[in-house]
Amino acid sequence: MSIPVLTFFNNKGGVGKTSLVYHLSWMFGELGCRVLAVDLDPQANLTAAFLDEEKLVEIWEDDATPNTIFRCLQPLLKVGDVLPGRTVPLSSRLHVLPGDLALSGFEDQLSEQWPKSLGDANLERPFRVLTAFWRVAQDAAAGCDADLILADVGPHLGAINRSALIASDYVVIPLAADLYSLTGLRNLGPTLRGWRAGWRKRLANWTDATFELPLGNMTPLGYVAQQHGVRLSRPIKAYDRWLNQIPLEYRRSIHNLEVGSAPDIRDDPECLAMLKHYHSLVPMAQEARKPMFFLKPADGAIGSHTYAVQSAYQDFHTLAGKILNGIGWI
Secondary structure, three states: OOOOEEEEOOOOOOOOHHHHHHHHHHHHHHOOOOEEEEEOOOOOHHHHHHOOHHHHHHHHHOOOOOOOHHHHHHHHHOOOOOOOOOOEEEEOOEEEEOOOHHHHHHHHHHHHHHHHOOOOOOOHHHHHHHOHHHHHHHHHHHHOOOOEEEEEOOOOOOHHHHHHHHOOOEEEEEEEOOHHHHHHHHHHHHHHHHHHHHHHHHHHHOOOOOOOOOOOOOEEEEEEEEOOOOOOOOOHHHHHHHHOOHHHHHHHHOOOOOOOOOOOHHHOOOEEEEEOOOOOHHHHHHHHOOOHHHOOHHHOOOOHHHHHHHHHHHHHHHHHHHHHHHOOOO
């Protein structure tokens, strides 16, 4: 039985997606869920959030070890197959499979093998390439006894993200309250449905598969509305204008429903959380290299910051519980 994969995806950048994955990775561990975080963004921002520069130099300069997602895939660029990945333990319940700036070099292979997987010749090679992310993540997760795989991806609709979503059982969509997020939703919904349908067609085409394949369900669990990147000078009325359009647009774009109305976002069951910006906690957490909700007085979290830390803990604790309930873990 495979380990469930949850991907956080939005083709619009600047919505706080990587920060969300980072904090939830730690919070899932607080709830007893063992997590493997996999960085599938060629920019490797999640990896940089987890690991300091000294550790990154150690990993990225050691090109003889399959210690990043790209190095696990590298043999596929020739005639080999994926290598078992070496994860980095961050706690007893959290491991990370680091990203790699070289991952973008794998995009051409993924693009080339997508049409070939519908052919009638030998399908072994196309499917090995297209499922590489899933197979590496499953092997690494089994190695660290993970209950859940979290994947962070970049904000684009290219071949790398298509293969990342093929590997995904569930999807959470981080959103900001602005025009760009709503426009991104209109692109995202049809794209997810197209990738899902395309993958099912390919699964049906290889009826005698010689190894296990991901189902690529990409089940949407809901969205997270964040104030990440909101300019303080922007009028609250303008912010609410876009915020209130999210529930209807989410149903139309993600669920492909022809509806004329939707609940208020504060009552929307599709809205997993409305997260604050947490302003001053963000640089403090980055400096301490820990989640905002783990900040201590020694890190500078004193006075009003103490209450902000407690609020952040409660917000992420509630959100993590909803997600784990959505995937049937609790």
